[in-house]
Amino acid sequence: MNTYDICIVSAVNDAEIAEKLADSIRGYRLPADIKAEEDQDYRRIILDTQETPFHEPVRDRLDECRFMVLICSSDAKKSSAVEERLIYFSGTHGRDHVIAVLVRDEPMDAFPESFIERKMVQHILPDKRVIKRMETIEPIAADLRADTPERRKELLRYETVRIVASVMNLHPDDLERRHLTRRRKAVISLLSFAAVVTLVISAIFGFLGLKARREALIAEEQTRLSTETAERTMKDLPASFADEPQALEYIEEAVSHAKEALEELGLGDLLDQAESGAGS
Numbered sequence: 001m002n003t004y005d006i007c008i009v010s011a012v013n014d015a016e017i018a019e020k021l022a023d024s025i026r027g028y029r030l031p032a033d034i035k036a037e038e039d040q041d042y043r044r045i046i047l048d049t050q051e052t053p054f055h056e057p058v059r060d061r062l063d064e065c066r067f068m069v070l071i072c073s074s075d076a077k078k079s080s081a082v083e084e085r086l087i088y089f090s091g092t093h094g095r096d097h098v099i100a101v102l103v104r105d106e107p108m109d110a111f112p113e114s115f116i117e118r119k120m121v122q123h124i125l126p127d128k129r130v131i132k133r134m135e136t137i138e139p140i141a142a143d144l145r146a147d148t149p150e151r152r153k154e155l156l157r158y159e160t161v162r163i164v165a166s167v168m169n170l171h172p173d174d175l176e177r178r179h180l181t182r183r184r185k186a187v188i189s190l191l192s193f194a195a196v197v198t199l200v201i202s203a204i205f206g207f208l209g210l211k212a213r214r215e216a217l218i219a220e221e222q223t224r225l226s227t228e229t230a231e232r233t234m235k236d237l238p239a240s241f242a243d244e245p246q247a248l249e250y251i252e253e254a255v256s257h258a259k260e261a262l263e264e265l266g267l268g269d270l271l272d273q274a275e276s277g278a279g280s
Contacts, residue, residue, distance in 0.1 A: 002064055006044070007061065008068075011081075014104075017071060024156050046065065052081065053081070054084040072102050074109050143155065
């Protein structure tokens with residue numbers, strides 16, 4: 001039995017990205033209907049990111065892993081330490097147990113030299129002559145390159161699912177579909193909770209509005225707008241975002257703000273009641 005399922009190898013300059021990927025993989029939960037084999041656990045991860053000399057302890061660590069996740073960038077391509085680890089692991093475990101992850105630069109500027117495959121390919125010319133050309137086969141790789149932090153987070157979630165699928169010998173598309181289904185359920189659940197919290201807040205402002213109206217401090221319009229906001233949340237928001245997994249982030253943020261507002265008002269008991277109502 002292997003001590004680790006994944007060894008993430010990177011150049012020193014990519015260590016932060018390697019750690020974020022490790023955290024994302026460890027935090028991923030398989031759908032309940034998928035049972036992992038006893039000797040497999042994708043969360044058993046070790047990082048090798050300091051480009052230390054390739055000595056016996058490094059070899060022993062690689063021997064104890066089922067898969068290598070190779071962080072690819074121009075720094076990795078230039079690193080002899082990364083190259084040595086890749087050559088050794090490919091020779092002992094097979095190239096199919098190496099998962100490449102592009103994090104910076106163009107593919108051919110990022111893949112270590114030993115990971116780039118070149119072979120002679122026959123071509124038939126229009127005059128029926130057959131010639132041979134040396135062609136470069138670009139490796140298949142996960143891609144975390146993005147222009148914005150939001151896009152990077154989206155790619156990290158997507159590629160995490162596909163890496164886990166490879167390590168667990170599952171079909172990536174099947175696991176991705178199950179993952180999206182689970183996220184949709186989570187979104188709907190959070191939308192319900194957000195609606196309850198919004199109703200509670202609206203009720204509070206409604207009460208304060210009625211009281212203040214009697215004291216001639218706040219106009220009746222505030223109460224009406226609060227009630228309309230709650231109604232829109234209950235009716236429109238779930239229908240608009242139930243099929244959008246990315247809505248999860250926005251709903252979580254909205255719920256967080258709602259919790260803070262309730263706590264500032266000293267209404268923690270109402271928050272507990274709202275959470276209980278959303279969970280039932």
